[in-house]
Amino acid sequence: xxxxxxxxxxLRAIATAATVTLFAAGWCIASYAxxxxxxxxxxxxxxxxxxxxxxxxxxxxxxxxxxxGAALAGFCIGCTLGAATALLISEFAVLRRALxxxxxxxxxxxxxxxxxxxxxxxGFGIASKxxxxxxxxxxxxLVNLVSALSSPRQDLLALYRACAASxxxxxxxxxxxxxxxxxxxxxxxxxxxxxxxxxVGEFVAASSGLGFLIKAKVGELDVATAFAATxxxxxxxxxxxxxxRFMHRKxxxxxxxxxxxVTVQSAMPRST
Amino acid sequence: MRRPADFIYPAVPVGxxxxxxxxxxxxxxxxxxxxxxxxxxxxxxxxxxxSGELLPHILATLSAAIGGFLLGSGTALAVAAxxxxxxxxxxxxxxxLVGIQSMPKIAVSPIIAMxxxxxxxxxxxxxxxxCFFPVFxxxxxxxxxxxxxxxxxxxxxxxxxxxxxxxxxxxxxxxAILSGLQVAAVLxxxxxxxxxFLIASRGLGFLIMDASTSxDSAQAYAAILLLGxxxxxxxxxxxxxxxxxxxxxxxASTGRAEGSA
Numbered sequence: 001x002x003x004x005x006x007x008x009x010x011l012r013a014i015a016t017a018a019t020v021t022l023f024a025a026g027w028c029i030a031s032y033a034x035x036x037x038x039x040x041x042x043x044x045x046x047x048x049x050x051x052x053x054x055x056x057x058x059x060x061x062x063x064x065x066x067x068x069g070a071a072l073a074g075f076c077i078g079c080t081l082g083a084a085t086a087l088l089i090s091e092f093a094v095l096r097r098a099l100x101x102x103x104x105x106x107x108x109x110x111x112x113x114x115x116x117x118x119x120x121x122x123g124f125g126i127a128s129k130x131x132x133x134x135x136x137x138x139x140x141x142l143v144n145l146v147s148a149l150s151s152p153r154q155d156l157l158a159l160y161r162a163c164a165a166s167x168x169x170x171x172x173x174x175x176x177x178x179x180x181x182x183x184x185x186x187x188x189x190x191x192x193x194x195x196x197x198x199x200v201g202e203f204v205a206a207s208s209g210l211g212f213l214i215k216a217k218v219g220e221l222d223v224a225t226a227f228a229a230t231x232x233x234x235x236x237x238x239x240x241x242x243x244x245r246f247m248h249r250k251x252x253x254x255x256x257x258x259x260x261x262v263t264v265q266s267a268m269p270r271s272t
Numbered sequence: 273m274r275r276p277a278d279f280i281y282p283a284v285p286v287g288x289x290x291x292x293x294x295x296x297x298x299x300x301x302x303x304x305x306x307x308x309x310x311x312x313x314x315x316x317x318x319x320x321x322x323s324g325e326l327l328p329h330i331l332a333t334l335s336a337a338i339g340g341f342l343l344g345s346g347t348a349l350a351v352a353a354x355x356x357x358x359x360x361x362x363x364x365x366x367x368x369l370v371g372i373q374s375m376p377k378i379a380v381s382p383i384i385a386m387x388x389x390x391x392x393x394x395x396x397x398x399x400x401x402x403c404f405f406p407v408f409x410x411x412x413x414x415x416x417x418x419x420x421x422x423x424x425x426x427x428x429x430x431x432x433x434x435x436x437x438x439x440x441x442x443x444x445x446x447x448a449i450l451s452g453l454q455v456a457a458v459l460x461x462x463x464x465x466x467x468x469f470l471i472a473s474r475g476l477g478f479l480i481m482d483a484s485t486s487x488d489s490a491q492a493y494a495a496i497l498l499l500g501x502x503x504x505x506x507x508x509x510x511x512x513x514x515x516x517x518x519x520x521x522x523x524a525s526t527g528r529a530e531g532s533a
Contacts, residue, residue, distance in 0.1 A: 210379070
């Protein structure tokens with residue numbers, strides 16, 4: 001309103017910049033002035049050099065490609081299967097009653113536990129990472145979609161029924177559009193989880209990939225490179241999630257997701 | 273109301289699953305490494321529990337997960353409360369924390385292992401890191417959702433900030449916090465197990481890793497079953513506690529927050 005008052009956005013930008021600067025300054029002082037051993041926390045210039053070497057000159061590209069490739073392939077497989085299963089479950093009441101409590105139970109089981117078994121069974125190559133990533137991506141999409149597909153707007157449903165719409169018409173015109181937002185919310189979680197799946201698979205056994213690189217470089221006490229690889233994963237994760245948010249806004253243009261929302265709430269349907 | 277049918281329906285797919293597992297391992301040529309016979313797994317589990325062989329591993333994993341859970345969710349609650357109380361803390365920390373949230377936390381586990389060392393401390397630290405975000409995000413949203421009129425009423429009547437936090441904001445946020453804690457309970461186990469894959473010489477994660485290199489899949493499946501039971505027990509305990517604590521909102525404890533480790 002008035003030119004004198006700072007807007008909330010600029011205050012936020014300043015405060016964030018201050019935090020980041022303070023953090024960077026603390027890092028510099030701890031490394032250079034207090035001589036923190038570089039095997040524990042790399043010196044800032046070592047980190048920058050490692051990022052330059054890895055990201056720009058390309059020593060990290062094969063690893064980035066391996067992790068991203070496995071995560072994306074697993075993401076696509078997991079999301080497709082998750083969506084297909086959700087459609088089946090929501091269309092048939094018998095399946096819903098039988099499987100929804102089971103799915104809810106599966107949510108509380110730490111799925112990472114079977115990663116080593118998958119790696120040993122499928123092999124040390126990329127296939128095992130794709131499988132783990134797909135498994136991790138499957139559940140969030142499924143759970144989000146099942147609850148959204150089974151709770152469409154009742155008045156719209158009644159209108160379609162009154163006009164003698166077929167089951168398929170109701171599915172395509174009422175249920176699926178109502179669930180589109182939830183699908184993207186599920187995909188956001190699924191992408192983060194498929195990256196985690198690929199990285200955990202690489203921790204178990206691999207010869208390439210960012211997870212492999214981080215583990216190996218920590219072993220060699222080359223922590224700067226391990227930091228740079230971790231940062232690459234962070235950037236990949238953030239970029240993927242932002243891309244899915246962007247697609248969410250474009251595809252489900254009639255809903256407005258809260259741009260700053262950090263939580264993704266989705267309730268499982270009570271066993272009806 | 274829970275009817276008998278609510279228990280029978282879910283029991284059918286579990287029964288079908290176990291039957292299929294039994295038939296596949298006995299009559300089809302499924303590799304016994306990929307899928308050991310169910311009775312072998314049950315036998316291994318029973319033997320391990322009876323002889324006390326599994327006990328130290330169970331205790332190691334559970335104590336690390338519980339310690340990390342308490343540490344991570346406690347920190348998350350404190351940070352969220354500070355952000356809800358002070359605009360400046362919120363302005364400074366919100367965007368950096370959202371940035372860190374989108375990063376796969378599991379990826380830092382080798383670095384944490386190097387910092388903390390090859391003991392129980394690393395598992396606790398990793399579990400705390402994975403627990404932090406769901407609790408943080410949910411409690412922040414919960415604190416912010418406090419009824420403005422009620423806060424104003426307290427202020428007008430001279431209620432202190434601390435009093436408003438405990439009497440207004442915490443009860444409002446309770447159900448959101450509880451659903452965050454529910455997710456965090458599983459994430460604590462995930463963090464612990466991944467760290468155990470990397471460095472441990474004890475714990476259920478170690479057992480799985482050890483079994484998959486020595487091709488002893490019955491042991492791995494026994495450990496996986498135990499982990500599943502622990503996860504389910506943890507979630508159920510928190511849900512049951514939630515029903516008592518947030519007794520005015522029966523829907524509260526069935527919510528789910530984002531669960532990316």
